[in-house]
Each structure stands twice: as C-alpha cells, then as structure tokens.
Amino acid sequence: MHKLLVSAPALLIAFGTAASAQTVKIGVINTLSGPDVQQGEMLERGLELYDKLHAKDLGGVKVELVKRDDTGLNPDTAKRLAQELVTRDHVNLITGFVWSPNFMAVAPVATQGKVPMVSLNAAALPAVGMSPFMVRTSFTLTQQAYPLGKWAAKQGYKKAYTAATDYAPGNEGAAAFTKSFTEAGGQVIGSVKFPAPPQTPDFAPFLQKVKDAKPDVLYVFVPAGAQATSVLRAVHDLDFKGAGITVISTEDLDPDEEFPNIGSLGVGLVTSGVYDSDATRPGNKEFVADYYKQYGTKLAPDFETADAWSGMKMIFDMIKATKGKFTGEQAMDFFSHYKDSNGPKGEWLIDPSTRQIVQNVYMRRLEMRNGKLFDTEFDNLGLMDAMGQPYAAK
Numbered sequence: 001m002h003k004l005l006v007s008a009p010a011l012l013i014a015f016g017t018a019a020s021a022q023t024v025k026i027g028v029i030n031t032l033s034g035p036d037v038q039q040g041e042m043l044e045r046g047l048e049l050y051d052k053l054h055a056k057d058l059g060g061v062k063v064e065l066v067k068r069d070d071t072g073l074n075p076d077t078a079k080r081l082a083q084e085l086v087t088r089d090h091v092n093l094i095t096g097f098v099w100s101p102n103f104m105a106v107a108p109v110a111t112q113g114k115v116p117m118v119s120l121n122a123a124a125l126p127a128v129g130m131s132p133f134m135v136r137t138s139f140t141l142t143q144q145a146y147p148l149g150k151w152a153a154k155q156g157y158k159k160a161y162t163a164a165t166d167y168a169p170g171n172e173g174a175a176a177f178t179k180s181f182t183e184a185g186g187q188v189i190g191s192v193k194f195p196a197p198p199q200t201p202d203f204a205p206f207l208q209k210v211k212d213a214k215p216d217v218l219y220v221f222v223p224a225g226a227q228a229t230s231v232l233r234a235v236h237d238l239d240f241k242g243a244g245i246t247v248i249s250t251e252d253l254d255p256d257e258e259f260p261n262i263g264s265l266g267v268g269l270v271t272s273g274v275y276d277s278d279a280t281r282p283g284n285k286e287f288v289a290d291y292y293k294q295y296g297t298k299l300a301p302d303f304e305t306a307d308a309w310s311g312m313k314m315i316f317d318m319i320k321a322t323k324g325k326f327t328g329e330q331a332m333d334f335f336s337h338y339k340d341s342n343g344p345k346g347e348w349l350i351d352p353s354t355r356q357i358v359q360n361v362y363m364r365r366l367e368m369r370n371g372k373l374f375d376t377e378f379d380n381l382g383l384m385d386a387m388g389q390p391y392a393a394k
Helices: 037-058 075-087 100-105 107-113 141-154 168-183 203-213 226-237 256-266 282-295 303-322 328-336
Strands: 023-030 062-069 093-096 117-119 134-136 159-165 187-194 217-221 246-250 270-273 339-343 346-350 357-369 372-384
Touching: 023 037, 023 075, 037 062, 037 093, 037 282, 037 303, 062 075, 075 093, 075 100, 075 107, 093 303, 100 107, 100 168, 107 117, 117 303, 134 328, 141 168, 141 217, 141 246, 141 270, 141 357, 141 372, 159 168, 159 203, 168 187, 168 217, 187 203, 203 226, 226 256, 256 357, 256 372, 270 372, 282 303, 282 339, 303 328, 303 339
Parallel strands: 023 062, 023 093, 093 117, 117 134, 159 187, 159 217, 217 246, 246 270
Antiparallel strands: 270 357, 339 346, 346 357, 357 372
16 A cells, blocks of 8 residues: 655646656545445555556656545546645646546646546546546447447347436447447337436336336446446346346446345346456456455456556556656657557557547356356457447557
8 A cells, every 4th residue: 555645845747847757656536435435446456456566667666656535426526636636746647537527527637737647447438538638548338338239239139228327428328329229220219317426226216117118128327336236136126037128238237346246136147348357368367366366356356447457557658668757748648559468358559549448348248157256258349449339540
C-alpha cells in the first residue's frame, strides 16, 4: 500500500512541466466507500497488483499512488478531487474512475492542466473525446452491445426488449443493441430504464412489464456489483425461462466477484465481454496466478481488475520509455500509439485517431463446474473498435 499524500509545495504539471526523473505521482480517483465500493475494490486490486509486481522495473524511477475516494457516482466530487490532485498534490497523471459521469466531469481539469487522465473502467463512449488528455483501457458498452445484437439475431430471435440503467453507458448499450438487432432483421418491441445509482431499484415491476410484452430475448444492463444479482433473482422469480424469454447481457451482469451471490441463478447466461478469469490465454493465466497469490482464491479477478492491470501496464511502459520525464503531451502521444499483444484480455491497442481502446470481444456462457461458476468463452468475435465494428488499422 502507498502512503496517502496530502500536499506538495509548488504547481508543476498543471502547467505542462515535465515530471521528475526520481518520482512520478499518479493520482487515483476511485470508489473506496459507499454502496458501490465493491467495484472500486476490484479495480484497486488490479492497479495495486501491477504496481507491486513491477515497481522494480522502472529503472530507479519511483511511483507514488495518491489515492482519493469519490464515494460513488459523484461528478462534482470527482472534479474537485482532480483539481486538488493537480494543483495541490502535483500529480503527473490521474487514473481510476469507476463511473463515467465522474470521468467526464474531470475533462476540463485534464485540458486546462494538460494532465493525462486514464480511465480504468468508465465506459461512456464520448468521454475520451471531451479532452485531448483523456484515454481509456476499459471498454465502451457499444463495443460489447453492438456485436451482441448481431449475435442475438443470428440465433433466430425475432422480438427483443431492452432494459438498462438510465445513465450514459446504460443508454448507449441499449441503443447499440437496438441498432444492430434491427439492422439484422429483428424487432425491438419496447424498452425500460432503471433508476441510476445511488438508487437500488426493485427490478421486479420493470421486468414484469418486459414479461407482459412477451419478447423472445431481453437485453439487460446494470452497472455490475450487487445489482447484477438482484436482476438475475428477479428474472428467476418471474420465471422468464418458463415464459420463453432468454436474457442476454454484457459482462456487467455477471462480474466474477458476484458469483458467490449469483449461484445457480445465472447458469446458462450468455454475455459478451472483454475479459473472464477462466480464459486460458497465457497472459491471463499468469495474471490470475499472481492475483490469487496476492489476494487468495475467494474472489476471482473481474473485468475491472483486468482493465486496471492493463491501464497500469500502459502507464508503467510510458514511464519506462521516458525515464520518468514527460509532459502531458508526450504521455498522450505514447498512449495514443500503445499496443499490448499478451495481456489478461488478449491483444488490445489504442486507436491513435480516437484514443479509444480496440480489443477482442468474446462470447461467454456462465457454467457451473464442481460447485463453482465460470464464464466460459465459446467464441471470439475479433478486434472491435469503440463502436463495436471490426477494427481495421488506419
């Protein structure tokens, strides 16, 4: 663990000054308390693990993690924390960001201070375009939901319904699924929106409306955590299976840390996603082994953990390449051309024209083996850009 830094004597990086050769300060805005702390904890495990294992690889450059707690979906708090990290703590870049509205709120700080902001989870499609100093190593919901709609149509489903949490990623995912499913000849016969956090809704009335409409398939999105289990329990209690309604989703509906709570409720669930801990890729097997050694085997790493690991690898590679001396512009130029061929998620890269992540989207099925749940990949849809389209290098 790194000591929390409280203040520093002079403003440096806010005016685009190069980082010290001895110390690089990385601000971390994460959700470390509140009802959605589970997501922040899984993200923190990924970034902390990478730092622990690779701090020695930086050739004498020291990294200090300056942690701040946004307590959840709180854009004003995130912006204030980013301003303090830049002007008081002199961080050289900022990372973290569980929530898209929080990430989007710091865009003016990134631009004014010329401070790179690296999202490890926030998924709203337009976020990185809000400042030339923003990039993500997570995903967009469109990246996963658009190919999922095409897949659903190919399975023979004719009528679909969408149900999603009413904030940027949820709305974008539902729109992407609707677009691709319709383009492939299907019909979306209705939609419902769940209240956004910090509210935790009773999902049953929303899903009863879906059941009454009698679609073949339901696309549903909630922002991971305990809400995922709550949705699956409501689906079970309303007997969607008996009504002939198949539920599909992106990876947020079955995060690994919720498996003990999901149990048999999720068996057979098909999702699209960019990561699952059961994948046999060499980079993932090494990552999972290191994770279990550090944190034990009670909770497997989830997509937030892998996205955070990937982000820290990109940041550390930039620090190594610059020997710890970089401006915001130099860091962003490095990030904009970054590629990783063997990470936990497989091959991925940053599209230099958009600063959006390009990565494989996998189709997964939730299975029970020896009393434990596993997401098992059964198809790789290939490298997808942020819009969910097959990627062609520019």
